[in-house]
Amino acid sequence: MWPLTKLLLINILIATSHGIVHEREALIEKELKMMVGHSIKLSDREIEANEIIMDLKREEIDYGFWNPKDFNLSKHFFEYKEQVKDTKLYKILKSMPKGAMLHGHDTAILGPDYMLELTYCDDLWVCFKEDQSDVSFIFSKHRPTGWCETKWERAMDIRRSTNFRKFDAKLRKFFTLVIDNPQEVYTDVNTVWEYFMKYFIRTGPLFTYKPVWEKYYYHTLLALREDNVMYLEIRSVLPPLYDLEGNIYNSVDTAKSYKRVTEKFKKDYPDFFGAKLIYAPIRSVATETLKNYIKIAKEIHELMPDFLAGFDLVGQEDLGKPLKEFYPELANIGLNLYFHAGETNWYGTSTDENLFDAILLGTKRIGHAFALVKHPLLMKEVQKRKIALEMNVISNVVLKLVDDVRNHPLATYLSQDMPVVLSSDDPGTWEAEILTHDFYVTFVGVSSRHADLKMLKQLALNSLYYSSHRAKRKMVHEFQIRWAKFIDAILKDRPDRVHV
């Protein structure tokens, strides 16, 4: 070949490969612009803060990339949940305004340490099983008459007569799912749900003592505020409450109690934007029972139209009734709906198809929607109808839907700017902090290495947009003020720059 022709050919080759390089950059850029957060414009200060945050994020991911054995986020949550709290990135996310918590179950939000405190309340009686494998609680002035394999004792008396530290450690285990060997004990979704349900059954009589109920809820709001969450929509089965005088309060009373405590809390902390209730009774019931639930929901709605956000059904979806069995009751309910749906990896089963039902019944948001990624048509419907997806990544790990969070469908939802909000479901039972752990896991483990502050801000904003709060604009305005302070604090904390 003559040198000139050869030179020309080489130039063409280089040009083509340069062409591909540009096309590549354009495509990557275009895809990043499809991601959650793409429409956020960062200010100069935000861009600076973003660099700090992204350096920390990339450091964690890149270390994991080269040392996957040590990558926390592909392990079980129990293994790394405490350790990550010490990282700088976690602390930043902790201080970040995270908007609202839109998917949380009332008696599983605070962890075992706080629950242990509750067992110091007067008049608490406990009864252990013979083999010490479980415990029952009840508040009572006198020795309870309920059945007990061993004998009812006052918690206070046990603490006085035995080693109270030992006793507390023993009790604490009954308030958490956290164990050393989750993969061995929690072998499958049904098994872990059995343990999970036992927690609710066991703690029921502890919680439903009216003074404890109200105390726990007040502390829930405190914990939210402390985790930089400004508003809550809380799901509750609204159990009957009791007191030492023998009064039994019904579900409507329980709702009233929530409203009263919420109002008290807002008075005590006027910077908090309050809470609304999603009445969410158990899904595995007969139609007649469901009808009664709906009656209760309507009564609450009439009494407290501003406090009741809407209706849902709870309990393990696979073992509960599919929504389609309740069509006649749910189709014209006249209440806003916030259904759990698709919290499963049984593709093509009735649980999976609850997603169709939830959407057709007009749900405002979907709890979990883990299975939605397998439904291309429904993904479009969700975007079209602006149905928010309440994602609970850590919950899905603990409750055995996915092992490695990098395989969580949220990655796909984020990549397509689906209407996603992050929540935490039952953080207390797996000893996660209100929302920070879920933000951390999503940011480092689920989202793209490129996903940055824009995504974080959008996720927080989404939780406000998709809430049912009356004064969203005011809430968003306040959020922006807090966000600016958050950015200032990051920049102020920069280690390697002189403060000006």
Added chain:
Amino acid sequence: MWPLTKLLLINILIATSHGIVHEREALIEKELKMMVGHSIKLSDREIEANEIIMDLKREEIDYGFWNPKDFNLSKHFFEYKEQVKDTKLYKILKSMPKGAMLHGHDTAILGPDYMLELTYCDDLWVCFKEDQSDVSFIFSKHRPTGWCETKWERAMDIRRSTNFRKFDAKLRKFFTLVIDNPQEVYTDVNTVWEYFMKYFIRTGPLFTYKPVWEKYYYHTLLALREDNVMYLEIRSVLPPLYDLEGNIYNSVDTAKSYKRVTEKFKKDYPDFFGAKLIYAPIRSVATETLKNYIKIAKEIHELMPDFLAGFDLVGQEDLGKPLKEFYPELANIGLNLYFHAGETNWYGTSTDENLFDAILLGTKRIGHAFALVKHPLLMKEVQKRKIALEMNVISNVVLKLVDDVRNHPLATYLSQDMPVVLSSDDPGTWEAEILTHDFYVTFVGVSSRHADLKMLKQLALNSLYYSSHRAKRKMVHEFQIRWAKFIDAILKDRPDRVHV
């Protein structure tokens, strides 16, 4: 309320809920029509066979749904691979014409039992490490001079002088990744890849002995045929071969050897549609080495244009060079490309972005594309450009990308009729059957409970459509004949019907 109004209202409610029921059915139907296989029209006989197959499938899934602890497919492949072979569904899938195997690596297709047979060939010498943790092989007329921690011994001599069964059992372990406690030993992607690479290094000198090389390949074709696969595109690094006379054959010779054996096999079994070669050398190399690879590829292409399908690069993607580093060399290669890309769950990293490069470089198919589900734009490109995705579900489980196959992104690809073909990557190393295990796992574990014979047929047909075989129409025609026989056999085997 007056009775008449009430009656009217009830009628309206029922009508609305009926409306939703219909809308639900229509939506589900519409989504099923987006799935892989939707355009297949089943004949009456196929519909009958489908009922038999679907009864078996639903039985397995529904049992798992209620007893998730016993659901094989959410466990590690090693735990259930033998057991499922006895199921009726597996046997049907075994007998099913599965089309072509488009993604397989040549020295990892047959399992340890066959490899053990190879060690019975004359002139094989072995050398164990002092701690027995590894073994080296070499064929030689005389005692090898290569370094050995202990001493080189003839395999034949060891078998004569010691318990040969024990010796065989010891050797066999070096030919497989299958162990009792994979989750404990194969802790992460890099660790399992280390074991995996050791297999290739260890067995190299065993395979590259020319007579063994050709024998193994001939038996590979036999095994494919026996698994009802009709055509192969095989990836090879084309190592230099050797013989006892001291000859060393280069990569081009190795390609020639493959071509010759393929032709012999086709003569012996004229019902087999042959094989093509994808030259796929190691990706973690310097640019100069890559240039040399490309030179070799072009030489093979010139010599055997009909036998060489194209070019690829292999080795653990995370640790290899990203494709973008080879743009100038790959952009105008003048060969068909079949790149591995996105065999990772490190979202947003260079490995993940190999997907952009593979597509922009004009790849005909993508090996794995595990990460594609996180790239909405690329998913569209793949559909537009009709780039087939070579899925290897079991490989992704063994090599630690996903634990529970129900979370494999293939479910999403199937739901959107992406151009998917099923393959098995390196079935020998995890003791899977050529394609049947992968079809079984996909059918029962990954795809929708509703996905049926239409999907199976489409997957088999896809493997023919997306192959580079010259006479696709002829191959498809032959496939249809075999398919009809397969359907006949299913119907003939019906237990509960009198044969007419």
